[in-house]
Amino acid sequence: CIAGLSISPCVYAxxxxxxxxxxxxxGNILYGQNREKQFVPASILKILTSLAGIxxxxxxxxxxxxxxxxxxSKNLYIKGLGDPLFISEVIDQLCHEIILxxxxxxIHHIILDQTYFSDQIQxxxxxxxxxxxxxxxxxLCANFNTIMFKWSLSQGRFVSAEPQTxxxxxxHEDIKKAGLKQGRIILTKQQSLLYPGLLMKYFLEKNNxxxxxxxxxxxxxxxxxxxxxxxxxxxxxxVVQKLLKYSNNFIANQVLLFIGAKTYGPPATLEKGxxxxxxxxxxxxxxxxxxISEGSGLSRSNLISPDQxxxxxxxxxxxxxLLNNQGNEYFKTGTLLxxxxxxxxxxxxxxxxx
Numbered sequence: 001c002i003a004g005l006s007i008s009p010c011v012y013a014x015x016x017x018x019x020x021x022x023x024x025x026x027g028n029i030l031y032g033q034n035r036e037k038q039f040v041p042a043s044i045l046k047i048l049t050s051l052a053g054i055x056x057x058x059x060x061x062x063x064x065x066x067x068x069x070x071x072x073s074k075n076l077y078i079k080g081l082g083d084p085l086f087i088s089e090v091i092d093q094l095c096h097e098i099i100l101x102x103x104x105x106x107i108h109h110i111i112l113d114q115t116y117f118s119d120q121i122q123x124x125x126x127x128x129x130x131x132x133x134x135x136x137x138x139x140l141c142a143n144f145n146t147i148m149f150k151w152s153l154s155q156g157r158f159v160s161a162e163p164q165t166x167x168x169x170x171x172h173e174d175i176k177k178a179g180l181k182q183g184r185i186i187l188t189k190q191q192s193l194l195y196p197g198l199l200m201k202y203f204l205e206k207n208n209x210x211x212x213x214x215x216x217x218x219x220x221x222x223x224x225x226x227x228x229x230x231x232x233x234x235x236x237x238x239v240v241q242k243l244l245k246y247s248n249n250f251i252a253n254q255v256l257l258f259i260g261a262k263t264y265g266p267p268a269t270l271e272k273g274x275x276x277x278x279x280x281x282x283x284x285x286x287x288x289x290x291x292i293s294e295g296s297g298l299s300r301s302n303l304i305s306p307d308q309x310x311x312x313x314x315x316x317x318x319x320x321x322l323l324n325n326q327g328n329e330y331f332k333t334g335t336l337l338x339x340x341x342x343x344x345x346x347x348x349x350x351x352x353x354x
Contacts, residue, residue, distance in 0.1 A: 021306040025353045027314050038303040042334025044343040045297035046252050050240040051316045052280045053255040061236040064229045068222050074108035079220040080140020081116050084254035085234050087143050088165040094230045095203040109213035110197040113220040114139045118267040125298030135250050136189045142196040144250045149175050150182035166202050241322045249296035256295030285311045320345050
């Protein structure tokens, strides 16, 4: 034991293809095995993505969504800027703000601008399953591009599994095709492009705003009037906490893509996001000889060493409480086929972190 910590599990690294490092809060190595060898990190890569997001954007940063109302055409323009938590409650708040700021009682078309992200993004490791980690990314995405549903015996039909989210009739056929009584469907890329506007139409009409037109894709065209910027109620640290708690691949890659666009300009691409994380790692962590191809850990081409992970954890220490907690451990796990990873902190005597 070291300061009350058992390191007996470390012996398993000696004869297996495994790496481990244990250090105190100053980075002094207490035990290590295959420290410099690079391994597939799986979801513990999310700690690096989160750390880069917090540093590049600032601890108090809030994602935003721009909007503009053309009083002549009555068209409402919405420009997505990558908010990963553009969920029903937030969309409802946005609609209330639009009503308050524009003072309109009627809207014609709702036009969604998705151009802040490239439309050619393909996340390595993402498949086509009904699992939420396979949801598409984008500049304007509602509810992680998923729809939760359940069968209501009393109503004899499918209803939303989330009280804050309506189950729109346009998705009924897709739910039936899933063959499930409850669960989720993942939106196709085309569905995901319009879903935020369909939800906005619902919430606007719920608040007595007459929407006479359709939900369309288009560009943010300001002819006259004011552009408004709606700020998310969630700070980046809250985004990261949800990212880590639910190991949400969608949120992780939204953050990666956004910091790429923030650093190198839109449209957001994986290449820009990776470049931004590499630059951050070189400047603040003093290493850049690692491999990442996306930000969530889905891809098996991601490679990082225990020593590099240690440097990430030392820098992430002020935010350790954002990780999952069990007893005196704060941690993130990762799982892929034949890959098991774990990274985080153990609180020792006097809450000293290892």
